[in-house]
Amino acid sequence: MDNCIFCKIANGEIPSATLYEDEDFRVILDLGPASKGHSLILPKAHAANLMEMPDELAGKAMILAKKMAAKLVDTLGCDGLNVVQNNGESAGQTVHHFHIHLIPRRTDDGVVLGWKPGQLTEEDRDELLKSFH
Ligand code: 5GP
Ligand code: ZN
Numbered sequence: 001m002d003n004c005i006f007c008k009i010a011n012g013e014i015p016s017a018t019l020y021e022d023e024d025f026r027v028i029l030d031l032g033p034a035s036k037g038h039s040l041i042l043p044k045a046h047a048a049n050l051m052e053m054p055d056e057l058a059g060k061a062m063i064l065a066k067k068m069a070a071k072l073v074d075t076l077g078c079d080g081l082n083v084v085q086n087n088g089e090s091a092g093q094t095v096h097h098f099h100i101h102l103i104p105r106r107t108d109d110g111v112v113l114g115w116k117p118g119q120l121t122e123e124d125r126d127e128l129l130k131s132f133h
Helices: 005-010 055-076 122-132
Strands: 018-021 025-029 039-043 080-084 100-105
Touching: 005 025, 005 039, 018 055, 025 055, 039 055, 055 080, 055 100
Parallel strands: none
Antiparallel strands: 018 025, 025 039, 039 100, 080 100
């Protein structure tokens, strides 16, 4: 992908603050962090979103998220950490190259994430259960 900024960052064409690199991934500090240590896991191969990720790479991405999460919590001494992964503009994705956000958290840190809980209706439940079985 010639015009993808995360392809260029992941493959080292554009310099970035890199916490970790291997043959498949680069982990960088987000330029607009929600909290100190907010990092992004970028695959070196372009995939627009989770659904486009090859199975093996998707699995490796989650294993790397686990390792990086543990290291960030240990290094920063924080209380928790959100793993966030947006797919599509409606879901808040602004860079259309798959990435996983790792967002270190502390009690009362003021970081805003989340949704207003609704109520599962019987109609939605039945429709969805029918579609998935
Ligand atoms: P999304 O909204 O697509 O899930 O997240 C994109 C993230 O990439 C945002 O948190 C944004 O701050 C970060 N970002 C966008 N461009 C750059 C960049 O050039 N370098 C770095 N390090 N982060 C970027
Ligand atoms: Zn890309």
